[in-house]
Amino acid sequence: MILRYSRIPFYLLMTIAVAGIVVPELYAAQKNPLLQRLQQKMSDPDLRRQAMFAGEERALICGYCHGNDGNSLKPEVPNLAGQNTDYLLEQVGRFARGERKDYVMNSLAGKFTADDQINLAIYYAAQKVKPGEYDYAKAVLGKPIYLQQCQACHGKLGLGNRGYARLAGQKPNYIKLTLERFRDNASGKAGDKKRHSAVMEPIVGNLTDQDILALAAYLASL
Ligand code: HEC
Ligand code: HEC
Numbered sequence: 642m643i644l645r646y647s648r649i650p651f652y653l654l655m656t657i658a659v660a661g662i663v664v665p666e667l668y669a670a671q672k673n674p675l676l677q678r679l680q681q682k683m684s685d686p687d688l689r690r691q692a693m694f695a696g697e698e699r700a701l702i703c704g705y706c707h708g709n710d711g712n713s714l715k716p717e718v719p720n721l722a723g724q725n726t727d728y729l730l731e732q733v734g735r736f737a738r739g740e741r742k743d744y745v746m747n748s749l750a751g752k753f754t755a756d757d758q759i760n761l762a763i764y765y766a767a768q769k770v771k772p773g774e775y776d777y778a779k780a781v782l783g784k785p786i787y788l789q790q791c792q793a794c795h796g797k798l799g800l801g802n803r804g805y806a807r808l809a810g811q812k813p814n815y816i817k818l819t820l821e822r823f824r825d826n827a828s829g830k831a832g833d834k835k836r837h838s839a840v841m842e843p844i845v846g847n848l849t850d851q852d853i854l855a856l857a858a859y860l861a862s863l
Contacts, residue, residue, distance in 0.1 A: 711723070725807055730762045
């Protein structure tokens with residue numbers, strides 16, 4: 642019999658995740674020199690201010706899609722405003738290494754130095770997310786699913802935490818696209834394989850199209 646991740650009880654997944662077996666990268670993070678350098682800049686007010694200025698300058702080229710203040714101008718492009726520093730750094734690194742695939746992002750990320758990546762993460766994390774539009778009726782349906790299946794890692798208010806993505810206020814179309822992508826990978830369907838996550842795939846494996854729309858609306862409402 643083929644082992645279906647979706648049949649693994651949810652509490653078991655949680656225990657494994659908390660034990661750091663499913664998300665070893667987050668625990669290995671403590672030894673990651675980039676994250677150490679980021680922490681150093683975050684904890685020194687002068688270094689942090691310099692990083693903000695340098696990041697803002699580098700972000701000029703990103704503004705066309707992500708907005709100058711990290712509030713995205715396009716439905717399929719994620720907001721970066723208010724996103725968590727470690728998560729931003731990790732994702733830029735994945736684009737740079739080609740582990741996460743997007744034509745523009747792969748070529749841009751590959752050109753940045755380690756300091757550029759850190760400064761961009763510090764700049765965007767400090768920006769405020771502007772409320773966007775969402776479907777209220779769908780958001781009401783999404784709340785219980787979120788609280789039951791997602792808050793353990795992404796937080797009660799969707800703010801995530803360091804290496805865990807903030808989802809609050811994220812563009813609903815981007816959330817939908819991303820969850821569908823993870824679900825298609827999980828179901829063995831010929832997904833586009835642009836992004837792979839051993840943690841997220843089993844979790845979204847059982848979501849219906851309606852659940853995904855409801856979650857996307859709820860997250861946009863936070
Ligand atoms: C031409 C449009 C475009 C430009 C310019 C662009 N991006 Fe992106 N970016 C995208 C798209 C589209 C995605 C989502 C890719 C996907 O997963 O489908 C993305 C994703 C990201 C993510 C991942 C966010 C998340 O929530 O996982 C980060 C971080 C990011 N971009 C940073 C940057 C930075 C920094 C720059 C400037 C150096 C930049 N981007 C320029 C289109 C763009
Ligand atoms: C066990 C912890 C865990 C749980 C529970 C969890 N997630 Fe995640 N989530 C992650 C991790 C880790 C990532 C980063 C994946 C990657 O590296 O690409 C992530 C990424 C995401 C992303 C992409 C964020 C972005 O900006 O691109 C979305 C959307 C998301 N999760 C939604 C959800 C939803 C909705 C649920 C509940 C149905 C959920 N997650 C439950 C750990 C979790």
